[in-house]
Amino acid sequence: MIIQLLVYILIYPVIVLISILPFRILYMVSDLLYLLLYYVFDYRKKVVMGNLLIAFPEKSKEELTVIMKKFYSHFLDIFMEMIKTFSISNEEILERFKLTNPEELDAFMGRHKNVLLMSSHYANFEWLFSLNLRVDHHGFAAYKKVKNKYFNNYIVRSRSRFNTTLVPTKEMIAALGENDKKNMSSIYGMLVDQAPKPGKTYHWSNFFGVEVPVITGTEMLSKKYDYAVMYIETTKVKRGFYETKMEVLSENPRDVPDFGITDLFMKKLEAKIRKEPEYYFWTHKRFKYMRSAEAKNKPSQ
Template sequence: MNFIIYIIVYPIIWLISKMPFPLFYFMSDVFYFLLYRVVGYRKKTVRENIRLTMPELSEAELKKVEKESFRHLCDIFLEMVKTFTISEAELKKRFTFTNLDTVLEVEKQGKSVMLFCAHYANWEWIIILDKFIKFQGYAVYKKINNPYFDALIKRIRSRFDTVLVEMKETIRVIRQNEINQNHGVYAFISDQSPMVSQANCWQNFMGIEVPVYTGGEALCKKFDMVPMYLNVEYVKRGHYKTTFVPLLKEGEQLKDIPNYEITQRFLVEVEKQIRKAPAYYFWTHKRWKHRGNKPVNIK
């Protein structure tokens, strides 16, 4: 059955990826109409998340963010598909870096980079980074149950030389690389909600106390990496601007930073982006399904 689903869907994915951009985004608008207006996919979850984290918004403002976020959700989904066939030159034009020298300087120091990422704007297109750096880029991902689609996703995301590492293999891969002095840039999506039974840390995120993943910080400290936040900014449809934000202040040593402080700094950076332009966050995730204290106002 997995293979049958794959051979049915594969040609559709390929055809969509080959569409010229005007037609491509027209298709996204069609998907938006179906997803938001007809199906109502996770509309309740999105509305509850926005209302919970930004209670200062009026109903009209909330509805506006909700609709824009669904439009962007459809764009992101199709842009993931577009990665299947997009050229290197086209992707470089659409996903730019403002301070690439920040990563290049770390290369000179002979250290690896732990890149904390969030579900904001288009995090998927960071795979083009490998065309600008000497280090090897690694993306940590969760394996898909359908083995055929899992292989397809790995092939798409590795088109520009990024190496995908399954979550359970992360420590082994990093350890072996560091032993061999093969430094790299490791991208972790770090804003999901872990299972409460597995959470060892709760942090304030968007005014709500929630369980957080701390694996990225733990690995960063264990292997003495340089922690950075991947700030991806929406410029216009299909175009993004990226800035690498160091999570260590000048003169700070990683070994002197209290546990979970790096994770908190990451969350602060994500929150700043969300509050500035909330429509480009992935609100469909049930990020606040586990909550500690009641919402608090952030000035």
């Protein structure tokens, strides 16, 4: 515990200092880190290329290398933007992370007291918190706790500025149930493109021509509580600027066949990635577990 505190005391001032730097300087730092991470340390390059080979078997090695380089540049930009979140004002983040269909969202939120948002590790998922500044419903977001409790508490406090309550992933189901009992008007954001272990998998979905295990908890909650479900699609306009839109996945989830909402989400996510693959987080082993006849002919990681 003392070591955690000492690490926090040493690193916290550095994070604060970096966060108050202008974006122009932040991206200069990002460019330098890119050179180090890509050309010197070879950070997870085998994993990234392995993912790309499976997702885009029709592309040449040269084409995949171009995508990989663009991804690493974006990856470092996101890292710097994440740090900037600690000090950015509400006005600036709303300017840099714009919602393109506010009227549709307002109408949707007017029809539904509780909404589940399905999103992924695409573009700048860190700034999705800012969307809660636009709605009257209180926002809740599932997150993975940081081992250092001092940094964890700092992150939780920082995100609360955006009308968001962070809930550890393992506690989200219980928190949602409690909020439902209190008859709260809430909006829940969840990144659902992570892969569960096969032993804990309820459904396999098609993703880039292979079947992968997918998280079905969001769909399960939507059916249990009859909450409407929306999909968030974010586009990187230029460096430091994003546009996002909300799409309805289901307003009546109990009428949708089991796993239909999850499969639709995966289909939309794949379509977005195919358009601009460099903005997806390829450093995770996206195809660590896969099955189907096609999978046997794909490169393994």
